[in-house]
Amino acid sequence: MALATETPTNLSPQKGTGIIGVHGVTKRFPGVIAVNNVSLSIHPGEVHVLLGENGAGKSTLVGMLAGLQEPDEGYLTLEGQKTRLASPSASLDAGISTVFQHSMLVPTLTVFENLTLGAPWYERPPRAAITQRMEELKRDFALSLPLDAITGELSLGQQQQIEIARALLRDSKVLILDEATSMLTPQGAEELGARMQKLVQGGLAVIFITHKLAEAYRFGTRISVLKQGALAGEMGPEDLRGMSEDQAVDEIVRLMFGREAGAASAELRASTARAETVLKVTDLSTRGDSNVMGLQNISLDLKAGEILGVAGIDGNGQKQLAEALAGQRALAGGRVEIDGEDISLASVAQRRRKGLRYLTDDRLSEGSVGAFPISENTVLKDIGQPPFWTNGIERPHRIAQHARDLIAKFSVRTPSETTPIGRLSGGNIQKVLLGRELSGDARVVVFNKPTYGLDLQNIDTSRQRIAEIASRGLGVVLISTDLDELMALSDRIAVMEGGRVRGILRNDGSGEVLRLRIGRMMAGEEEQKQATA
Numbered sequence: 001m002a003l004a005t006e007t008p009t010n011l012s013p014q015k016g017t018g019i020i021g022v023h024g025v026t027k028r029f030p031g032v033i034a035v036n037n038v039s040l041s042i043h044p045g046e047v048h049v050l051l052g053e054n055g056a057g058k059s060t061l062v063g064m065l066a067g068l069q070e071p072d073e074g075y076l077t078l079e080g081q082k083t084r085l086a087s088p089s090a091s092l093d094a095g096i097s098t099v100f101q102h103s104m105l106v107p108t109l110t111v112f113e114n115l116t117l118g119a120p121w122y123e124r125p126p127r128a129a130i131t132q133r134m135e136e137l138k139r140d141f142a143l144s145l146p147l148d149a150i151t152g153e154l155s156l157g158q159q160q161q162i163e164i165a166r167a168l169l170r171d172s173k174v175l176i177l178d179e180a181t182s183m184l185t186p187q188g189a190e191e192l193g194a195r196m197q198k199l200v201q202g203g204l205a206v207i208f209i210t211h212k213l214a215e216a217y218r219f220g221t222r223i224s225v226l227k228q229g230a231l232a233g234e235m236g237p238e239d240l241r242g243m244s245e246d247q248a249v250d251e252i253v254r255l256m257f258g259r260e261a262g263a264a265s266a267e268l269r270a271s272t273a274r275a276e277t278v279l280k281v282t283d284l285s286t287r288g289d290s291n292v293m294g295l296q297n298i299s300l301d302l303k304a305g306e307i308l309g310v311a312g313i314d315g316n317g318q319k320q321l322a323e324a325l326a327g328q329r330a331l332a333g334g335r336v337e338i339d340g341e342d343i344s345l346a347s348v349a350q351r352r353r354k355g356l357r358y359l360t361d362d363r364l365s366e367g368s369v370g371a372f373p374i375s376e377n378t379v380l381k382d383i384g385q386p387p388f389w390t391n392g393i394e395r396p397h398r399i400a401q402h403a404r405d406l407i408a409k410f411s412v413r414t415p416s417e418t419t420p421i422g423r424l425s426g427g428n429i430q431k432v433l434l435g436r437e438l439s440g441d442a443r444v445v446v447f448n449k450p451t452y453g454l455d456l457q458n459i460d461t462s463r464q465r466i467a468e469i470a471s472r473g474l475g476v477v478l479i480s481t482d483l484d485e486l487m488a489l490s491d492r493i494a495v496m497e498g499g500r501v502r503g504i505l506r507n508d509g510s511g512e513v514l515r516l517r518i519g520r521m522m523a524g525e526e527e528q529k530q531a532t533a
């Protein structure tokens with residue numbers, strides 16, 4: 001992965017080190033610098049927003065503050081003193097509480113029990129004392145928490161309040177909220193914003209991670225933008241006060257999604273789109289629940305030979321769209337057609353026979369059975385079907401031959417077709433799955449994050465294959481969180497946010513301008529300029 005080496009555009013150099021100081025911190029994982037020489041100050045009385053695309057390094061940075069991992073280089077300070085946060089309890093002892101995106105509460109316990117769980121300083125405190133303190137907290141911070149309610153029966157917003165209350169009962173000095181609004185309703189997010197203001201007025205420092213620019217601007221006192229592990233820029237209270245919302249959003253979009261001047265952008269693939277429409281989606285909707293985003297009125301179409309990119313921050317409905325197209329998720333409304341034929345009610349197998357293929361991002365658990373040989377995995381979606389089964393009887397030689405052909409055609413590196421697929425590298429598993437999906441008469445291939453987690457060489461090969469598939473006249477839906485990938489391969493790019501398609505833009509070679517338009521929509525901002533769908 002290319003690493004940012006640009007000089008941070010520190011719009012507002014900070015004075016003092018704040019309650020927490022992050023000093024030149026670097027964290028590496030095999031093949032990637034997740035956090036690259038980042039310095040920040042966290043101040044009491046401020047909501048410090050951390051923004052960045054998927055993979056920018058936010059969680060890794062938060063993980064170091066929460067004591068889940070330690071920096072490889074650089075150091076942290078606590079009230080000016082150099083400190084090590086070598087474990088989650090060290091972080092808690094230092095007064096740092098972290099509310100993760102997924103609840104850490106026990107759903108079958110009551111609110112009261114969750115509040116007192118594992119909090120050493122008030123071991124077995126009289127219930128009356130906690131009840132009284134909770135009354136104060138409820139009043140001061142607008143919490144609505146029935147102490148005797150079963151936690152799992154409360155709304156996600158209320159469950160989050162329990163975690164915030166837990167931090168307050170511990171007298172934390174720093175509260176980290178990791179993508180805290182992603183599961184909340186718009187009203188829940190507003191309430192959290194108001195609550196954060198009250199918390200910082202009470203002297204707390206809040207670190208708030210979000211992907212939404214409007215929230216960053218409205219709730220944040222200070223905004224830091226991470227990009228490819230490095231600090232791309234920071235906007236302090238004075239900077240933000242001097243800007244209108246539009247100016248601030250433009251600046252943040254530039255920091256988050258812009259490329260450095262002079263950076264080479266990938267060459268745009270020549271379009272191979274033909275006249276005929278292979279896939280048509282009209283007003284497609286699916287039901288959501290507290291864990292899964294519903295899709296709302298999605299309409300799009302795809303020509304033979306065309307690549308339609310689908311951009312979006314992870315978790316904005318892209319996977320649900322792929323599943324709804326593949327027949328793995330029921331439609332609540334709308335219509336899907338392939339070659340003009342309505343397949344809205346067709347099963348997965350029926351859609352496959354019509355030529356609709358889907359490569360999941362979950363290569364090992366959803367896409368294949370790791371313990372099964374490669375050969376079995378190549379026919380996993382054809383069980384019981386000829387030519388691999390005749391009259392219900394498996395034909396192992398036929399399957400083995402099919403697998404050997406696929407291995408040769410897709411250059412899968414494996415000792416033989418009998419090797420369990422789980423022993424292969426990510427890139428080689430990907431090749432097997434691609435070979436499986438392209439067999440027979442494929443018309444449309446839906447890829448969900450096809451290059452995620454692959455090494456650079458395999459990323460390159462996968463992209464070439466996708467372009468080659470389109471050049472053979474198949475329609476491709478390419479879902480990716482990587483804007484560079486989408487802009488290198490797609491004819492048009494649909495941007496998803498909040499379970500909707502916010503716009504479909506033609507990849508017209510306008511490079512940076514288009515990139516910023518897409519970034520803006522991904523981060524929940526309305527498209528201001530005229531769409532060129």
Ligand SMILES: Nc1ncnc2c1ncn2[C@@H]1O[C@H](COP(=O)(O)OP(=O)(O)OP(=O)(O)O)[C@@H](O)[C@H]1O
Pocket residue numbers: 029030032033034035052053054055056057058059060061314
């Ligand atoms: N435990 C790990 N092992 C290997 N690589 C990791 C690990 N954790 C993170 N990474 C990599 O480090 C980079 C930064 O990831 P990180 O999760 O910190 O980003 P993020 O900004 O939080 O992204 P998101 O918004 O998707 O949560 C990514 O390339 C990621 O793949």
